[in-house]
Amino acid sequence: MKVSVIIPACNEADSLLPVIKEVQKMKPFEIIVVVNGSSDTTKEIAEGAGCRVVYYEEALGINIGRAIGAKKAKGDILLFLDGDIAVPHEELMKYTKAIETGHDIALNNLSWIMKRKVRPHPVSVAKYMLNLCLQREDLSIQALTAIPHAIKKTSAAKIGYENLAHPPLAHTIALLKGMSIVAPCSSDVIYTNKIRTTHKTIPTNSPFPISTNYIIGDHIKALAHLIEEKGIRGGLTDGDRNREVVSAYTPNVKRKTGVKYSAVIPAGEEKETIANVIKEVKKAGVEEIIVVANGADEVTVKRAIEAGATVLHYKQRLGHNVPRAIGAMYSSGEVCLFVDGDIVISAEHLRPYLEAADQGVDVALNNLECLLDEVHPIHSVSAAKYFLNIVCKRPDLTINTTTAIPHAIKRDVMEKVGYESLIIPPLFQLKSIMYGFMVQPVHFVDVARTNRIRKEHMKVKGLAASTQRILGDYVEAMAYYISQTSERGEFLPDIRRHDLLFEVLNNE
Structure with missing residues (x-):
């Protein structure tokens, strides 16, 4: 199977070449670098390294470059990377191998993050909450939000290239369609990630940095889709309430x-x-x-x-x-x-x-709150509580709710x-x-x-009945919140260049 590697890049002149060199060791069919909004030599470096360059003078916004690259790719397997983190080629081949053996999506296994003796980051809480609501507790915080990940080209088409611009939504659609998702490798993209302005700048009326705002908004959008497809409880049980x-x-x-x-x-x-x-x-x-x-x-x-x-x-x-x-x-x-x-x-x-x-x-x-410092990884119900308070922009409440x-x-x-x-x-x-x-x-x-401890607290297959009921309560709360706000809640509006993405989708 042919492998297309897709690398969105904006001002990555100091880090792009090592990324490309590791990828070239895999001998992929093509390397597509989607250069957008760059004011340095990112484009020239990519061209000099023999990559196929898709160039936009303006910034596209997070994940639009991935979606454009996916649509333009000619390979059978799409491997997604960022331009600032070089991942060893031996690890990258594990992702493509998983697709070759029949899986639709291969994710980076970051579950180790949740086992650290620290409180989970709001983004990790959001990822875990989404997987819980999709009844895939086994996926922990594995998500299309994190690179590296690989997707079968035909599966990407079924998900919808436009949805790849919203990784949590694409993840949700894939699971609702019954696609096979695995996490075959653990690549450290946490400690190696470049700290950017969006990671530090906190907008008005929010306790979270810009990047966290966008990601939480994306997860709310994914839950909105789940609710639209499965009802106000996301398909989770109501526990025989009268x-x-x-x-x-x-x-x-x-x-x-x-x-x-x-x-x-x-x-x-x-x-x-x-x-x-x-x-x-x-x-x-x-x-x-x-x-x-x-x-x-x-x-x-x-x-x-x-x-x-x-x-x-x-x-x-x-x-x-x-x-x-x-x-x-x-x-x-x-x-x-x-x-x-x-x-x-x-x-x-x-x-x-x-x-x-x-x-x-x-x-x-x-x-x-003390349980956050005593229980690692965070309990599934605690994750749901924490996520609700994050959505309410009350992270100070952590896992404290009327549950x-x-x-x-x-x-x-x-x-x-x-x-x-x-x-x-x-x-x-x-x-x-x-x-x-x-x-x-x-x-x-x-x-x-x-x-x-009651019978409903015991796991038989998947989530315990009590956990499923409580998670359903939190989805129902989210359904109300979305109905009163928007599909992104009250988080930063989506300013990504979907118009440029749709030009590609309509013309390719």
Whole structure:
């Protein structure tokens, strides 16, 4: 099979020749250098080295050069590189070999990045989140965003050359089409990458540099395509939630006046823990305690009543977080504290959430940030939480969301955001931030290690049922976000020269 090597290059006079020399050792069919926006001798160096040069005086924008080169290439295999990183030819041949043996796409295996004892970069979080939503956890952060990578020419055509200008979108399309994607080699393009102005310049109204802004925007666009193809949950399960019960629910009593704190406790078969959960909530100073028993045994219900809670009893399980919404709608307090019926949390660890609400915090979260320094690679659910906060331009929140208990929410927030949004915790968090409420982590309670392991937490094939449901919640939150903003969210608009790309696509 013939190999076409494609190298976009802008002002790479000091680094291009070593890249080309390594490629030439492979004896490829052709080397295409797409020179664009250069003011140095990049074009002359490429021509002098015998490359096929496609020249544009103006800058094309990131990845447009790759797409143009792919369309113009005549080989059976397309190998993509950058003009500033020389990759040993022995490694490059592993990518082309993977295509020769029948795969559609061969990616750079950068999973080692996630195993380092450091917090993941927002771009890595975005890559991992996309693969998780595509139910390919095994791909980790492998992505078309990183070079080197190789694509079968016929597969590139099926993906659409125009989509190669948006690597996360191309990656998504390839997986939705069932293409075979592997990562046959690990090439270090992290420590060898040239630091550019776009890596350091932070635009207004963003906590991220320009390059990160573009890449996150590209990932949102990819998720928008997934949502368009698979629905608002991206094809992920909803976990048998009974949403209709919330839509139809109207409390049969008037809201009490003068209640400062309420607690909402969903409970199934929690007879061993429910009394102590209620006891600690009372000690924290909560006046009204509502247990939403759903699919619960009689002993759990009896012990909840004996402990002084108001019990809303449903014979069938309502599904995750549905009881929270019902309990919140029934409750009267100015602040609602949310805990679970199976984890006993001491009053000492519950009070900080109530105190934070008293001091002006609208949504007081469990501060699980320390897990970022303890768990490597990052857990899949933590990656989803982190990605949502990145999209909200609140990277300071890291992995803290209303998915984790305990948390406290003010009544006016629930009224404004909508009680039904409590069914989907990340959607509630997203709306709270978009409406301008103060969302802050306030205290650490270790609910990760104390959580009871259930059947839905166990992996059988692919993602565990609980993980798939939670990821679906985050995709649903993204669907709302995209509907309220754009296919790139509120990140930098796409200013790439698609017009020049389409000229090539229409004329070749």
